[in-house]
Amino acid sequence: MSEEKLVLGFEGHTVEKTVKLPEGEPRPWDLTSKLEVVGKHHPRVDGLLKATGKARYTHDVRLPGMLWGVLLRSPHGAARVKSVDLTKALASPGVKAAFSLEKSEVRFHGDEVAALCAETLDQAREAVRAIKVDYEVVPCVVDATDARKEDAPRVFAKRENILTSPMSQKRGDPAAALSSADKVVKATYRTQVQTHSALETHGVVARWEDDGSLTCYASTQGTFSVRDGLTAQKLWKLKASECRVIAEHVGGGFGAKFGPGVEGVAAARLAKEAKAPVWLMVDRKGEHLSCGNRPDSVQEMQGGITTDWKLTVLTVSSYGTGGVAAGAGVYNPGDYYKVPNVEKREESVFTNAGGARAFRAPGHPQGCFALEQMVDELADAIGMDPLEVRLKNDPSVVRQEEWKIGAERIGWKEKRNKTPGRGAGGDGAPPRPYAGTVLRGVGCAAARWGGHGGPGATVLVKVDEDGSVEVRSGAQDIGTGTRTVLAAIVAEELGLEGPEAVKVFLGDTRDPVGPGSGGSRTASSIAPAARSAAAQVKDAFWAALKKALMKVADSPEGQMKGGKVLLDLNSGPKWIPFAEAVKKTGKKGFQASADRQDNYKGAGFHEQGVAGCQFAEVEVDLETGKIRVLRVVAVQDMGTIVDALTAESQVIGAVIQGVSYALFEERIMDRRSGRMLNADFLHYKIAAPADCPEIVPILFPVAAGMNNVGLLGLGEPPTIPTAAAIANAFANATGVRLREIPMTPARVLAALEGSAKPKKEWR
Template sequence: MTTMTGTPAVTGAVGTAHTRVEGVAKVTGAARYAGEIPYAELAHGWLVVSTVARGRIRSIGADAVLAMPGVLSVLHHGNAPRLDIDYVGLLGRPDPTLAVFQDDRVPYLGWPVALVVAETSEQAREAAEALVVEYDEEPHDVAFAAGRDGTYTPENSAVEKGDVEAELAASAVVLDAEYTTPEEHHAMMEPHAAMARWEDGRLEVVDSNQGTMWVAAELANLFSLDPTSVRVRSEHVGGGFGSKGIRVHQVCAVMAATALQRPVRVVLTRRQMFSLTGYRSPTVQRVRLGADADGRLRAFAHEAQNLSSTVHEFIEPSAAVGRAMYASDAHHSVNRVVRLDVPTPTFMRAPGEAPGSFAMECALDELAEKCGVDPIALRVRNEPDAGPVSGLPFSSRNLLACFEEGARRFGWADRDPRPGVRREGRWLLGTGVAAASFPSNAMPSTAAVTAEADGTFTVRINAADIGTGARTALTQIAADALEVEPGRVRTRIADSDFGPAMIAGGSMGTRSWAWAVTGAAKELREKLALGGTVPPEGITVRSDTSEALAALAQKERYSFGAQFAETAVDVTTGEVRVRRMLGIFAAGRIVNPLTARSQLVGGMTWGLSMALHEEAVRDAASGGHVGADLAGYHVAANADVPLIEADWVEDTDADDPVGIKGVGEIGIVGAAAAIANAVWHATGVRHRHLPIRPDRVLLAGAVAPAGAGVSVGAGAEGPDA
């Protein structure tokens, strides 16, 4: 036993750079991911997905497959157990896709129609590929376009303030433009994988997910189980970006493990992930701005449209991004949806804000040009004193400080505002800027902190580290709250048995978990300060932040940022190269500068990829993707990424009990717009449709053959191609 007396010295771990506590395990291979943990008697499931985009299953040739070597079972709609889909979960009503193998209906290409289970993964795959499924095919519709038939406005998706049409009519300068973003996919390194088994009457699932509490609760509902009989663990996750919630592979693994009474693992292929794990919906966005001659906004209107599946409604809230950004006399924003024969989209890093900021921040840049005002000056001119729509005060709003620091470091004052005047050989050069914002919310979480008999401390919280460094940040936070060195703290995460906690999403994870860990650690420290001994089983204190969340009410809480980019456009090939990027952010208290900067740079890199590369193309004839893999779906590679700098300004809020705002998503917001605005500055042509491919640049007519003069027009627009 260890005797605890007095108060240890403050270490100040928060705010200093710390390498990841699990870093060595990851780089040496000691860290095991969901798809590679060995289990005795493990069987392997391989999904069979539909080859038609709409119709019904006529027959499944299971008998022939069951005779193949190693095959244990073929689950399908004719023999699968019934599931309960009529419930409201953590994020509302579930996507009916989760109720796998419940009927013969096929609503899109890639819909799961069977699961083949075998002794080895190779046997399961061979049998799955041999399974003959016949369909009664029906005509499908996957064509997404602005305002097409079937487009509707979901309930509570529109916000109005003032009379937009009247203010537009009274404006000296009006902008009315349409912007589009394509379908985009998460494409994380680790595929989705789950192992399920029954042990001592409890269901155990080892998974790759963004919240074990979420997955455990959904599985309990689907299979009508007592929630206490389900345990989900997810210690290491190789990326999620919004897609690793509850998916069909977890359901299939549980279904097979129940039927066979042995452990079963299901791992999705990369191609299957394109139809089974969600994606960012394509968007069509119309932005209308009305301003006085000096650029002061009178009207702000943002209308966005996305697609969803015929089985489930998902809204990509692109039009919501401006509701906290710019002051205007009148405001109108609305998100609309059309249901097609496609898989259901899902959350993807900065859902709504990423595509919405592209349209909004490009429109602000166009308005600045029309008014003859510097793009930063225009944004400063329309800085609100309070929430532009809500009227609520901001907890803190240091956007202007981001612009000021960013402009100084980027050299914005030396910028010639005229487009198409800077050239180096065959390259036209330009610079662009955009604002960034992302909500800073928190959700209830519980935590337990134990003083161990050996003088160390164990933190248990159902957090998820999806590559963000959350485990390390929580270790630092606990160390400071306990007033000990971080080396004396062990942080255990991602186990649903630890109790409810926020999922890793919405940039709320570390913020929510830190609150719970701090509360438990401080109470434990106070208890230990009374003296006495720590028994062999330790002393544990638990916390719950549910009631404390009321302290966040009545204020708008956001992270903000300013994105800067310099681009070079090849006049002969149309290639766009980003030469440098700078992001300055106001993101509250930075726990770990090392991992925080990594997150911000990662988001900005994704913004570059979004601007120039990423585009999932759907074939109208088949209803499926063209190139549903990482060869056909292009993401930015090392050679595409230049020097990217990310930093932050002081951003404190005396009324915030946590001070952490989250940096996982704001890095991508505005990055694509800054690059698109830089391409306009280089060429004089606006590109309102992402990605800015070389063919689009060439068709825009802003480049010329080598040696020829380049003719650019400040008001030119790129093609719709």
């Protein structure tokens, strides 16, 4: 154990902390560190591979003798399966194997029933239609409100439809606080079901090797989770070492891609039965139906505020459905603001619909949509600027700063309508300079996240005798930039020119263990291990230089920079290329692997979690009901910025996904048949280029000091506040609250006409 004094925080707010470091740990980066590579803008290291179509995704894997697999799915919302007859399918042209999943019941449209594989995908698709299934259709329920009723059909025969979540919380005395607050607002907020819609669908290519082991190419966020899911099957006996999972490039995940899934197990089983490799990627319809979604929510909320701007109480009673899965909780009142009295009740309701899965900040965008509108409504109730109310109640020193930066950038003071409403300028100000039917407004909202990462990751760093450097982890890069982050960290530690000087190998379970890409903790978990390993390699290299009788400084600190090493040659001190210096050691190379250590106890800067906030400016057309998001300013803390370019991309992407969630996306179910009506990309609308606002990503670096890198998760937090900020901007433009997303033109017009809740007649 050694001790280091660190300077943490950010400019204008620094703290000194002494941390105890585990043995062999490099000194953590802090505000005094002079970094050459880390923190700058670097193109992602696999960018050209992707832009030239050379990056190979699971979808693109082609193996000799490979067969094509397809799943048969239930067309019904609920049914008993009386028989599955494969005879005709097995006799269809090209079919090599087929099996029934032997389900006695199907519980949702898209529930998997059988699988087969054939020599071509067209043959497989045709043959799957020849499978004869005798269904006895039974009543189904697809709506959470309906499913809570006494006489609703049971989704699971032996379970209640309603599950009370253990996430419920209580503090203080909410009832008393509600009666003593100066103003109380009651409101109900609703959010919809959103599907992940990664462009690469779920699926695997499975091949059984001659030695009985299984190789599985998988589109996954968790290579090791796929391996563990496959070895746990009773269909075969397979040790972890006998199952290799490869995910070289992954076409997005957003939380839905963990474990092998029904499709992964089916592919491996088909491959075993057909004695040939099998490709089985889910089609777009199956992806919408069965491969995950964000649960919807109905959140009845009450908030109380005092005339001196203090939020005193928040209560929420929510329910929502994750289909056949639980987990429809929402995250809201507890920790964003200093609210002394909180009560939260929530129910997760089973319905006959595809199961929810973790989706980019699970529970958070829903909760934030309600909470941050409530804060605005409370501010309205006491006639205060909602930003001032936030500044008064926000305990995060980081976000305090971010609010100011964001407000400045969006032009909060100039653009906020003090008296919002039809015919802008109702506050007596001159009419706004835009067209007659269009109003504009601004709104803001906060994001909070953890994402500190932790143990469970090992990284290997290797320097070859020719001076080439590689880093290896079995974890995956799902498009977030993990490869580039690792390369930048190793380049920094070894004094190389930049990330492109490091070859990164990810996504193969033969390499050291790494985490799944969930909870924004991939980079924050593996980056410190990569730095530790690189530091060990550096020390070994330096010792070898000394041993080779080179005259060098005692310590490599400051002696390795820009891809060069400072040696004291006969001709005097000279910077020579790293590769040459490696040759001078006479060694065959260096390598070290390091485990991710625990975060240092009590050393972190982020007691209030990762902080972010966003400001949106919207335009509302009173005639068409169309909302156009003009601009979003996103200020986001992420601890240490490793690669600013890919980090900004993450923030921009998260905002666009938030715009899409706020305005367009919605799973539409037919109540009687239980079918999803828009299981494609024509009718399930995702924000397209023309819908994209101007986005200003502002990264807010904080020296976090809880490990040797101090990187905090970034994937999730910036998607949390977007919908809430847009809703608040809408209210600021129109003077009307729209408490339901997606904010479609129909809902906007209904809200403007002052009707109560817009009717969903299309259901």
